[in-house]
Amino acid sequence: MADHSLHKSFVLLFLLVVVSLPALAQQGTALVLSGGGSRGMAHIGVIKALEENNIPIDYIAGTSIGAAVGAMYAAGFSPQEIEDIFTSEDFRRWIAGDLNRSYSWYYTSDLPDAGWIDLNLQFKNRFSKVLPSGVKTPVELDFQITRLLSDASAVAGYDFDNLMIPFRCVAADIDSSKALVLRHGDLARSVRASITFPFLFTPIKIDDRLLFDGGMYNNFPTDVVATDFSPALIIGSKVSGNYPKPSAEDVLSQVQNMLMSDTDFALDSAAGILLEPNLPKVNLTDFSLSKVFVQAGYDMAMQNMPQIKARIAGQRSAHHVDSLRRQFNARKQPYLIDSVIISGLKPSETEYVYRTLTHRKDKSTLDEISNQYFKLAADDKLKLNGNHLKLNPTTNLYDLYLDLHPANPFTLTLGGNISTRTANLAFAELNYRKLFREALRLKLNVYFGRFYTSALAGARFDFPGKIPFYAGGLIVYNHFDYFKSTIHFIEDVTPSFLIQNENFLDVYAGIPLTVNGRLEADFALGRVQNEYYQDNAFTRSDTADRTRFDFLQSSLCWELNSLNRKQYASAGARFKISTGMVWGDETFESGSLSSTRPSTGKFHRWAFVDLLWDDYFEKLGPVKFGFYGQIHLSNQELFSNYTSSLLAAPAFEPVPESKTMFLLNYRAFNYGAAGLKTVWSPTRNIDLRSEAYLFQPYRSIRKDADNLAYFGDPFDDRYWIFSSAIVYHTLLGPVSLSVNYFDNPEEKFFIGLNIGYIIFNKSILR
Known part of the structure; x- marks a missing residue:
């Protein structure tokens, strides 16, 4: 009887286990975060609401921006910390691919030009001879992702199951045209792969596979968590949808549909709960509404909170989650860099990089090495394709891996300016770059226009080391035709026929002084x-x-420059002080109308000092203010007549349009000038500018009855410039509609529409 009872008990226990197996297999709550660009900020609000209401998050999977948010949470960041990072101005800059001005090595920069777009010339590939190089490598974004997530990777032993919360990241494998689920490896690189939207960021390689945005093939990875974790409940946060059918007129919609596969965003109510906040449509990279999106995600989660609580087996207090977070973060090691390991370069090219990094300490912190990292990123002879930190188990220190390649040797830059007035320019420049123990850059450019024509040939060598320096030379031809630069003349005051030709050879050498100076x-x-x-x-x-x-001219120039744009800047500062000597022979040949002597000759020698300060201050409310100041001092003497003296005098040209006109009141051998600027930016790409300048010559250059020049009395004259402009900053360059006032003897008001840059080649005496 006892044996029969025991047998019966075993049978009942076996049946109970069999019946319970599915329930035992399905445990925990998984959170799935879709892609969707800036709208993915709503995911942060969802996580915040779940944690506040003690809803356990046992697993996370994400695609694109969802992978970035999910990885941060899985790596030990609190919802508030994630929100602070993703809604910051710094994050907007990272996504835009713009470098922090404190990292922009001005020492390596070339002279500004009127270029709109850089094209890589691929001579080896007959299929694509010319490719645009405008796709950005988000250098600072790569660096910051590495800084934020690499220590968590090391704590987890590079296994995403061992993060604070098990995590899955979805990327797109272009070679196989399939979604790739990343379960282990470097967390930072996995996230970087998942957010690599085509034509926005350069792709990266992981295990020799070229990876892009995971949203291309799986934008809502509920299937991934179901397969990998078998959760009892899936909470899906959806902030995206499939693209509409392509339009014959809309090229972008055609490209999107070619690249992106449709995703099944449905979530069976038996398997989980779908959260779909109502969000406005914005550009993928427009993070101006981030806080609004965070709140929308929070509100949507709170609306569904009763339903969520009814579906979970148990709760996990926010205090308990915070305790787990502190325990996980306590295991993170501070970043101490032992070795820098370079890949992708030849031995001589690698030596160039190591010589650039040569003055770092043996054991550097990440902050200490950051300046050298961004110095490499700013070097146009190199292409930085990515980085990652890996903990070396032997040294218990981190090694920094840099994936570097030589920049494409040949690039073609095209640009110019299209104007309703006379400043129409076409610009083209061919560049050649060669990297070895040193670096070489050669360039040829031309400008063609009604007002301005120019040609330039230049070479520059860069020598890295503890005290890096550069040396180079330029041969330049400049031609300014002021006869064609004015639409009409109202009075016979300003000479209407003025042509200036300049030819020179310039040899130079320089060293860096701080990150922004040289x-x-x-x-x-x-x-x-x-x-x-x-x-x-x-x-x-x-x-x-x-x-x-x-x-002949010799000069010495110290310059600091952190302006954010080469024209119509709205942030940063520029400070320049230069001094030098000029020696020269003037020869005058009279024409058929001249009343002066047929020909004269005169030797000139003068010294000069020029001081310039252009600074944009922090915002006061929605408006940013700027200050401009310039002082030019010299002992330069008058030339043989009034017009030649004006042409030899330095010109004050604070706004782009002033560079295209011969404004005789703003030329003097000694002067001071000051101006105030206001810039209001209703959006990231639109500026409304107002500027006012006062030009004070020490002694104006005046004309007598015989067209000879003489100096006026000290501080006898002063002149104003007022300018207002609406500027739209496109990917190619600025589009501006401006109204300018000059104290001009004839026309005073000038209205003009310009598309592009009014920037010329270097001039020595102009």
Whole structure:
């Protein structure tokens, strides 16, 4: 009887275990976070609401921005810490691919030009001879993701199951055209792969596979958590949808549909709960509404909280979660870098990199090495494809791995300016870069326009080391035709025929002084030849007066520059002080209308000091203020006549349009100028600018009855410039509509629409 009872008990126990197996297999709550660009900020609000209401999050999977948010939570960041990072101005800059100005090594930068777009010339590949190089490598984003997540990877032993919360990340494998689930490896690189939207960021390789945004093939990985974790409940946060059918007129919609596969966003009510906050449509990279999206995600989770609580078996207090977080974070090691390991370069090229990094300490913190990292990123001879930190079990220190490649040797830059006035320019530049123990850059460029024509050939060598320096040379031809730069003349006051030709050879060398500064010495040899009539009563048969000035100049310049744009800047500062000497012979040849002597010659020698300060301050409310100041001092003497003296005088040109006109009131041998600027940016790409400047010459250059020049009384004259502009910053360059006022003898108000840059090649004496 006892044996029969025992047998019966075993049978009942076996049946109970069999019946319970499915329930035992399904345990815990999984959170799935979809892709969706900036709208993914709603995921943060969802996590915040779940944690506040003691809802356990046992597993996380995410795609694209969902992978980034989920990885942060799995790596031990609190919801508030995640929100603070993702809603910061710094994060917006990382996503935009813009470097913090404190990291932008001005020492390595080239002279500004009118370029819109850089094209890589691929001579080896006949299929694609010319490829745009405009896709950004988000250098600072890569660095910050590494800083935020690498220590958690090390704690987990590079196994995502061992993070504070088991995690899955979805990327797209282009070679197999399939979604790739990342379960182990470097957490930072996995997230970087998952957020790599095509044509926005450069892709990265993991295990020799080229990976892109996981949303291309699986934008809502509920199937991943079901397969890997078999949770009892899936909470899905959905902030995206499939793209609409392509339109014949909309090229972007066609590209999106070619790249992105449709995702099944349905979530069976038996398996889970779908949270779909109502969010406005915005650009993928527009994070201006981040806080709004966070709140929308929080509100949606709170609306569904009764339903969520009814579906979970038990709760986990926020205090308990915080305790787990502290325990996990306590195991993280501070970043001490032992070795820097370079891949992707030849031995001589690798030596160039190590010489660039040569003055780092044996054991550097990540902050200490960051300046050198961004110095490499700013070097246009190199392409930084990625980085990662890995804990070395032997040394118990981190090794920094840098994936570097030589930049494409040949690039073609195209640009210019399209104007409703006369500042129409076409610009093209061919660059060649070669990397070995040192670095070489060669360039040729041309400008064509009604007002301005120029050609330049240049070479520069960079020598890395404990005290890096560069040396180079330029040969430049500049031609300014002021006769064609003014639409009409109202009075016979300003000479209408003014042509200035400048040819020079410039040899220079420099060293860096701080991240944003450099000290440069140069020596120039050249000729300026001006052709002009000194009044407007000339005919086609008349010959113009000519002034030729053969010169030597030596100068020393210290410059700090952190301005955020090469034209229409709205942040940063520029400080420049230069001093030098000029020696030269002036030769004047009179034309058919000249009343002065047929020809004269004169030797000139003068010293000069020029001080410039251009600074944008922090915002006061929605408006940013700026200050501009300039002082030019010299002992320069007058030339042989009034017009040649004006052409030889430095010009005050604080706004782009002033560079295209011969404004005689803003030229002097000694002057001071100051201005105030306001910039209001209703969106990231639109600026409304207002600027006012006062120009104070020490002694104005004046004309007597014989067209000879003489100095006016000290501080007798002063002139104003007022400018207002609406500027839209496109990917190619600025589009501006401006109204300018100049204290001009004839026209005072100028209205113009410009598309592009009013930037010229270097000039020595202009």
